[in-house]
Amino acid sequence: MDNLKRPRSEDGPQDDGRNSKHLRRTKPTDDPDDLTFNDLLENSSPYDSIRKWIHDVKISNTADIDMANFNPEGASADLHEDPVVEQLETLFTIQETPSERPGSPVKRKFGFASQNGPPLASYGNLAIRRLADPISRFVPTKQIKSSSSISEKQSTRSQSRNSSQDKQSVSARTTVSQGSTSVPMRRADMVKSCPAFVFCHTHHLASGTIPQTVLSFKKHLLPENLSEGILPSSSQESLVVQFPDAEFPISLFSDSPKYGIDIVDHVTSYYEIGLRKYRDNVGESAWSDMAKNLLRGLSKERREVLEVTGVENYNLHPGILPMKTPPLRSDIVIQINQLYDSKFGQLCRRAKFRPVEIDETFSPFARPGLKDTPAFAVSEIKAGGGNLLEAQMQAAVVGGAILLKARQIGASADVVPCVPAVIAIGSNWYLHLVYDEPDLIVTSTPWPIGDTITFLGTLKVVLFIERLRSYAKDTWWKLFVDGSCSDLLERCLGV
Numbered sequence: 001m002d003n004l005k006r007p008r009s010e011d012g013p014q015d016d017g018r019n020s021k022h023l024r025r026t027k028p029t030d031d032p033d034d035l036t037f038n039d040l041l042e043n044s045s046p047y048d049s050i051r052k053w054i055h056d057v058k059i060s061n062t063a064d065i066d067m068a069n070f071n072p073e074g075a076s077a078d079l080h081e082d083p084v085v086e087q088l089e090t091l092f093t094i095q096e097t098p099s100e101r102p103g104s105p106v107k108r109k110f111g112f113a114s115q116n117g118p119p120l121a122s123y124g125n126l127a128i129r130r131l132a133d134p135i136s137r138f139v140p141t142k143q144i145k146s147s148s149s150i151s152e153k154q155s156t157r158s159q160s161r162n163s164s165q166d167k168q169s170v171s172a173r174t175t176v177s178q179g180s181t182s183v184p185m186r187r188a189d190m191v192k193s194c195p196a197f198v199f200c201h202t203h204h205l206a207s208g209t210i211p212q213t214v215l216s217f218k219k220h221l222l223p224e225n226l227s228e229g230i231l232p233s234s235s236q237e238s239l240v241v242q243f244p245d246a247e248f249p250i251s252l253f254s255d256s257p258k259y260g261i262d263i264v265d266h267v268t269s270y271y272e273i274g275l276r277k278y279r280d281n282v283g284e285s286a287w288s289d290m291a292k293n294l295l296r297g298l299s300k301e302r303r304e305v306l307e308v309t310g311v312e313n314y315n316l317h318p319g320i321l322p323m324k325t326p327p328l329r330s331d332i333v334i335q336i337n338q339l340y341d342s343k344f345g346q347l348c349r350r351a352k353f354r355p356v357e358i359d360e361t362f363s364p365f366a367r368p369g370l371k372d373t374p375a376f377a378v379s380e381i382k383a384g385g386g387n388l389l390e391a392q393m394q395a396a397v398v399g400g401a402i403l404l405k406a407r408q409i410g411a412s413a414d415v416v417p418c419v420p421a422v423i424a425i426g427s428n429w430y431l432h433l434v435y436d437e438p439d440l441i442v443t444s445t446p447w448p449i450g451d452t453i454t455f456l457g458t459l460k461v462v463l464f465i466e467r468l469r470s471y472a473k474d475t476w477w478k479l480f481v482d483g484s485c486s487d488l489l490e491r492c493l494g495v
Contacts, residue, residue, distance in 0.1 A: 228252065315367075321404065336374055336481055364402050386426065418434055429449035
């Protein structure tokens with residue numbers, strides 16, 4: 001084992017600058033061209049110079065080389081012996097190799113080369129190759145970054161931080177698309193539009209009181225107590241067991257319920273879906289898909305009176321709202337089903353042209369396929385923790401356009417007193433009513449409807465939707481669709 005130990009000189013241990021745990025094999029030899037590492041250590045003074053160069057020479061724009069990181073056991077004072085610089089300069093030079101690929105990042109590579117012969121790697125002397133191999137592992141390669149690229153990176157990081165702050169902001173703000181630019185819009189800006197939009201009946205521009213027709217409509221949609229006899233008595237025991245945290249009034253159950261057993265399955269299904277989405281903290285689109293299905297109601301008829309459709313990225317007709325409006329994002333509109341057979345549908349098929357006074361369209365949206373589609377209500381959906389004020393602003397714009405179109409068609413406040421605007425922030429649902437006053441569109445404060453993470457909360461949402469759809473079918477359709485809209489078409493046809 002003695003021949004495996006490192007040789008020692010008279011002055012003490014000589015460190016070769018490498019990790020002593022990885023010793024090279026030594027063997028006696030008489031061939032001068034087949035020297036071992038230990039032979040080179042004892043017989044070659046350039047080795048000491050190279051070792052000293054690794055520690056003392058600083059290469060600009062590169063990281064300093066700290067041999068202690070490579071050989072912590074060997075970082076002794078012996079590393080600071082006086083170098084034989086003349087011999088090092090005589091034998092070796094430092095070469096810089098530029099990048100070979102055009103357009104690639106600039107890299108500086110440094111290596112050893114002989115001044116008076118072929119490259120170091122081509123030497124036949126095994127001892128020199130053994131020396132070059134460990135040193136080459138210590139040669140650093142560092143990308144030289146221009147000041148412009150560093151500046152661009154810092155600018156990008158700054159923009160990213162600003163973008164994150166904007167996303168977390170809860171201010172009631174959205175943007176108005178104008179070609180390639182976007183202009184921030186706030187609720188305060190909408191007060192200056194024509195017509196002006198305000199978001200509370202107590203606003204200084206409003207009258208201060210909600211019209212009685214609007215209040216009556218609200219009471220119809222949101223009664224103070226749950227209706228009596230809406231659930232079958234046969235489901236009472238199972239519901240109490242399944243939802244022990246809920247209090248079921250006895251008056252809810254009846255032997256002849258209004259909606260039958262289907263409503264229990266319907267409510268239970270959406271309660272479970274809503275609870276799962278709440279648990280998984282899903283995004284806006286997932287909540288929007290659930291809201292669309294809920295708004296379609298309990299009816300399974302193929303040709304229902306109303307249809308629910310998303311109007312994301314639709315444009316409002318400029319003849320209705322000449323003001324700059326925020327973009328429609330997750331808005332949902334409840335409108336008539338064009339396939340439903342009615343007086344209005346028959347007149348539409350007879351009339352080749354629509355009245356010019358209503359811009360030849362019964363819809364507030366500037367889409368050819370919707371010109372014979374009067375709209376009834378709007379819904380705006382946000383993810384859990386979403387911005388309620390922003391949702392109110394977007395729903396108010398669409399609701400105001402629907403209301404102004406009804407007024408343009410000829411519907412009075414007795415026919416269309418207001419437009420329902422349903423807003424859902426995650427699992428929580430709210431009702432707003434959009435009504436008009438002279439040169440003003442007023443959006444009411446929110447009234448809670450229910451939620452979709454409890455059974456009774458989901459039941460309230462389902463019952464609200466059924467009342468909303470029943471009003472649209474029995475009252476709104478009769479007074480407005482087959483009333484005001486049909487009257488206008490009859491005048492156009494000369495009937």
